[in-house]
Amino acid sequence: MTxxxxxxxxxxxxTGAARGLGRAIAVATARAGxxxxxxDLGDQTAPTGAGALLIPPSTSADLAHTVDLVAATGRRALPxxxxxxxxxxLTQAIHQAxxxxxxxxxxxxxxxxxxYGPLLSMTPEQWSNVIDxxxxxxxNTISACGxxxxxxxxxxxxxxxxxxxxxxxxxxxxxxxxxxxxxxLVKTSALELGPHRITVNAVAPTLVLDPDxxxxxxxxxxxxxxxNANEQTPQPPPHALPVDAIHPGxxxxxxxxxxxxQARYISGTCLDIAxxxxxxxxx
Numbered sequence: 530m531t532x533x534x535x536x537x538x539x540x541x542x543x544t545g546a547a548r549g550l551g552r553a554i555a556v557a558t559a560r561a562g563x564x565x566x567x568x569d570l571g572d573q574t575a576p577t578g579a580g581a582l583l584i585p586p587s588t589s590a591d592l593a594h595t596v597d598l599v600a601a602t603g604r605r606a607l608p609x610x611x612x613x614x615x616x617x618x619l620t621q622a623i624h625q626a627x628x629x630x631x632x633x634x635x636x637x638x639x640x641x642x643x644x645y646g647p648l649l650s651m652t653p654e655q656w657s658n659v660i661d662x663x664x665x666x667x668x669n670t671i672s673a674c675g676x677x678x679x680x681x682x683x684x685x686x687x688x689x690x691x692x693x694x695x696x697x698x699x700x701x702x703x704x705x706x707x708x709x710x711x712x713x714l715v716k717t718s719a720l721e722l723g724p725h726r727i728t729v730n731a732v733a734p735t736l737v738l739d740p741d742x743x744x745x746x747x748x749x750x751x752x753x754x755x756x757n758a759n760e761q762t763p764q765p766p767p768h769a770l771p772v773d774a775i776h777p778g779x780x781x782x783x784x785x786x787x788x789x790x791q792a793r794y795i796s797g798t799c800l801d802i803a804x805x806x807x808x809x810x811x812x
Contacts, residue, residue: 534562537787540630542566542623544613545640547587547758549739550689552595553638553777556602557785563635566626567595571610572641582658583643605630613640613666615660620673633677635788638670638688641707648702655776656703663707671718675727683726687787688715689780690731691800692803695810708733712737714800719797730787735767735803738774 541558545551546567571588571589592608599606609629643664644655667688678684684744693701693781694708713729719729783802786792801807 530609534560535791536635538560539563539634539788540566540627540632541637541770542568542626542633542674542786543637543639543690544666545587546595546637547571547591547660547799548595550734550737550777550780551637551639552591552598553781554639554784555595555606556598557720557778557781558635558637559599559602559604562604562787562788564607564630564786565599565665566601566607566609566623566630566633567592567729568609568611568613568622568626568640569595570612573610573612583645585712586642589687598793606733613669614661616673617670619669623670623673624677624748627677632681633674634681634684636670636674636678636684636686637668637784638686640666640670641689643701645700646703647700651702659703660707660710660759663704664710667711667714671714671729675718677720678722678727679725684728685788685792686715686722687784688717688731689784690715690733690799691805692733692735692801694731695733695799695801695807715799716797723796728792730795732780732783732790732796732801733799733801733803733807734775734780735806736774737777737780739777767806768803769808772804 541563543551543555546555547569550769555567558682559565569587569592571592578783596606607626609626611619646655663736688711690711691708695704698705715729715731780802
C-alpha cells in the first residue's frame with residue numbers, strides 16, 4: 530500500500546517563487562502533496578538601483594514557468610503577483626489566495642535579493658534595496674500569514690536565511706545584516722506563535738548554483754591590488770565537503786522536511802545546509 534504524500538491536503542505559500550530556491554521549494558512542496566500559492570514580483574517595479582543587485586529581478590514569464598512546473602506534479606498552482614515590501618497589498622493578496630484555495634498551512638518566506646559593495650562606499654539605496662526585501666519583506670509576510678495559520682489551528686513557517694546570517698562577509702554588509710536579522714525574527718516568531726501550534730524555522734544555505742540564473746561575480750568591485758593580495762594569501766576551502774556549491778533542490782528538501790509532521794517539534798532553529806562550512810562558526 531502506497532503511503533500518503535507527507536504534505537497531502539496542505540496549502541502552501543512560497544514567496545520569491547519565480548525561480549531559483551523559490552521555484553525549487555514550490556515544486557518540492559507540490560511533489561510532497563501540497564497545493565501551492567506561488568508569489569513573486571512579476572513585472573512590477575523592482576528594487577530601485579537594480580543594477581546594484583547581483584542577479585536581475587525575475588519576470589512574469591519566470592513565474593508562469595514555476596506555475597507550469599507545479600501543475601505538472603498534479604497539484605494546484607495559484608500565481609500571485611505582489612511586492613513583499615508593500616505590507617497592505619501583500620496582505621490582501623495572500624488572504625485572497627488563501628480564500629481561493631481554502632486556507633493556508635505552510636509558508637516559505639523566501640523572497641530575497643543580494644548586492645555587493647564595500648561598506649564605506651555602499652550607498653543608502655544599495656542598503657535599503659536589500660534590507661527592504663530580505664528583512665522587512667519577511668516581517669510583512671509573517672505578519673500577513675500569521676492570522677491565517679492561527680485560524681487554521683497551526684502551521685509551519687520556514688524562512689530562507691544564509692550562511693551570511695551566521696558570520697561576517699566582506700562586501701555583503703547589507704545582505705549579512707538582513708539575514709542575521711531574519712534569524713532573530715524567526716526565533717522571536719517561534720516563541721510568540723508556538724502557543725498557536727505554529728512552528729517557525731530558518732534554513733541557512735551556502736552558495737547555491739542554479740542553472741537557470743547567471744552566476745554572480747562577487748569580485749567585480751575589487752581593486753587590482755585587492756585581487757593580487759587575495760591570490761597571494763592562502764584561502765581555506767569554504768566547505769568541509771569537497772563541493773564548490775549546492776543546488777536549489779538540496780535546500781528545498783530541507784524546507785519540505787521542516788514543513789512535514791516529522792518536524793512537528795522543531796521550532797526556533799536555523800538549519801545549516803552548508804556542506805560543512807558551518808563547522809567554522811564559533812557559536
